[in-house]
Amino acid sequence: MTKALATRVAPDGDVLLVDESVDELERMLKSAPGPNVFYLVGVADVLPLTDGSVDAVLSRLAPSECSPAEFFRVLRKDGRVEVSTSDQDPKGPALNLGPREIERLFSDSGFAGVTVASADGRLSVTAHRP
DSSP: HHHHHHHHHHHTTEEEESOOOOHHHHHHEEEEEEHHHHHHSSSSOOOSSOOOEEEEEESSOOOOSSSSSOOOHHEEEEEEEEEEEOOOOOOOOGGGSSSSHHHHHHHHTTOOEEEEEEEETTTEEEEEEO
């Protein structure tokens, strides 16, 4: 997923990776190294970036733990967000919201083309900023 995003926005676009785990960020960076891929350790409630500063955001946070409005704020026009997490824990935050609620959360933040899927033990959301 990281490599596809980095390739999609290359050579001039920027891809932001957000995760609480340094190990996970290092794994993602190894899968798509490049001058246009950078990361922030932590949660996506308040990103220390200017408005419209990145072309893509990739996060491995639960959709109920992230802020779609914050992703929307930092994305440039036609920017993409991809959020995924493990949803194997029935008590985990990924399952606190149903697919329709997650879709509405992203749509209400301004995103278009929102898709929510669950496969291979992962919950994933993709959307773009019109």
